[in-house]
Amino acid sequence: KLPPDKVQHLIPCAPTDGELEMVRAYVKAGGDVSKLSGAEKFFVKLMDLVSVKQMLKLWLLKSQFEPRVNHIRERIQLVENALQKLRTSENLRQMLEVILAVGNFLNYGTARGNAYGFHLDPALDMIDGLKANDKSMSLLVFVIEQMHTACPDALKWIDEFELLADASKGIYIY
Structure with missing residues (x-):
């Protein structure tokens, strides 16, 4: 052979x-x-x-x-584990709740106020794009700094997702 x-x-x-x-x-x-x-x-x-x-x-x-199939199975398992981590993370959920609350506060009295949820990509792009009057910081940085002070445990989601870096590479068939 x-x-x-x-x-x-x-x-x-x-x-x-x-x-x-x-x-x-x-x-x-x-x-x-x-x-x-x-x-x-x-x-x-x-x-x-x-x-x-x-x-x-x-x-x-x-x-x-067989080695290719095993490699693909490992990658699929990695992605599934990362998705499960995303779905069940209380810290990420808390962070997203704060972002929703900030968005509702900023949009109070408008059609966008009192929202029950938001689409992640456009919302994060928007809050990262919103700057203070002096352009020194974005709304996203402000939210993170406020969370660091008020509820630092909510920022632990960042450490929880080390797994996401590898899973984000996707599943490639070589």
């Missing part, structure tokens, strides 16, 4: 269909196989195979299939 790395190196060395056809024509015309070079004699042995290169690629795929 050849290891996958050896099979990988064999693929570029496999005879092309044209090379096999030339050897096939030579043998069919009654050419003397003993006069052929070592590589050409090897091609004579391979010429009855349908597609050597394709067979090598399939062999390589078969040998790598």
Whole structure:
């Protein structure tokens, strides 16, 4: 049994269909196989195979299939764990409640006031984009500083999500 790395190196060395056809024509015309070079004699042995290169690629795929599946399973599990962490984090929930409360306070008396929830991406873009009059700090920085003072435990969600960095790389099939 050849290891996958050896099979990988064999693929570029496999005879092309044209090379096999030339050897096939030579043998069919009654050419003397003993006069052929070592590589050409090897091609004579391979010429009855349908597609050597394709067979090598399939062999390589078969040998790598289980490790690839295991890798994908590990990545899926990592993403599932990260999602579960997001769903169940009380600290993140508290942070989002504070952001909602700030948004409701700022929008008091308007159609956007008294909201029960918000879409995360646009809301975070908006509060990061809102600046103080002197442009020294964004609303997001202000909220985080206030939380650091009033309820520092709520900021622990940042430490809880170390797992997210790896999970955010997604699931790639190599």
